[in-house]
Amino acid sequence: MNVSDELYQQVILEHNKKPRNFGKLESPTHSAEGYNPLCGDHYHVFLSVDEQGKIDEVTFEGSGCAISKASASMMTQALQGKTTPQAIELFEQFHKLVVGELKPNEDEHDLGKLEVFAGVWKYPTRVKCAALSWHTMSGALKKDQEPVSTE
Ligand code: ZN
Numbered sequence: 001m002n003v004s005d006e007l008y009q010q011v012i013l014e015h016n017k018k019p020r021n022f023g024k025l026e027s028p029t030h031s032a033e034g035y036n037p038l039c040g041d042h043y044h045v046f047l048s049v050d051e052q053g054k055i056d057e058v059t060f061e062g063s064g065c066a067i068s069k070a071s072a073s074m075m076t077q078a079l080q081g082k083t084t085p086q087a088i089e090l091f092e093q094f095h096k097l098v099v100g101e102l103k104p105n106e107d108e109h110d111l112g113k114l115e116v117f118a119g120v121w122k123y124p125t126r127v128k129c130a131a132l133s134w135h136t137m138s139g140a141l142k143k144d145q146e147p148v149s150t151e
Contacts, residue, residue, distance in 0.1 A: 008116045015070035020077050021059040034136030034148040036128050041068035045136045053083050058137070065129055071117065072133035078114055084141050090114075091134045097121075098130045 025031070025046035033044050041064025048057040058079045060072045075094075079087050093109045096102035100121030102109060109115075120130045128150040139148040 004116070005119060008119060011074075011113070011116045012066050012070040015073040016066040019060075019069055019073040021057075021073070021080075023059050023061055025057060025059050030140040030143065032136050032140035032148055034132050034139065034150075036064065036068065036132045036150040038125060038150065039065055039068065039129050041065060041129055041132050043068070043072055043133055043136060045072070045133060045140050047079075047137070047140055049084060049141075053085075055079050055082050055084065055087060060133060060136075064132070067120075067126055068129040068132050071130045074114055075133050075137065078112065079137070087141065088138060091138050094134055095131055098127050 024044070025048055027048070028046035029049045030047040031044060035042050043060050043062030043064065046059045047055055050056050058076045060076060063069075078090060082090065090110060093102060093111055094114055094117070097104065097109070097111060097114070098117050098120045104111065104115045104118050117130050120126050132150055135150065136148045
């Protein structure tokens with residue numbers, strides 16, 4: 001295992017054990033449900049967006065594998081205080097990262113700690129686990145009525 005793999009394992013385990021912003025929001029402005037049938041990951045994402053379009057609060061609840069839960073937890077941290085266009089932009093960057101199109105050492109990005117997911121593209125079945133909460137968040141912002149599915 002190289003250093004980045006080790007860091008990845010540590011971060012995933014830590015967020016899985018102690019997920020951040022876990023729970024329901026009382027009165028979200030946006031929310032959506034997301035499934036990853038391949039793995040059984042199932043989450044709700046709740047957002048509270050103010051009149052200026054800034055994300056005041058973002059939480060999630062549900063259950064799934066360690067990667068999906070850690071990814072959701074880190075997403076809620078990354079989105080706090082962002083505007084909704086920034087959130088969508090970050091989702092696009094994160095998606096490119098997990099499919100291996102964005103190289104964090106070469107390409108410009110705002111991923112910060114989310115960089116630990118850089119190696120996920122090597123495990124194609126895990127890409128959906130890592131991206132599920134982000135797809136769900138983006139569905140919530142677009143006010144999708146249907147549950148989001150990775151399939
Ligand atoms: Zn999963």
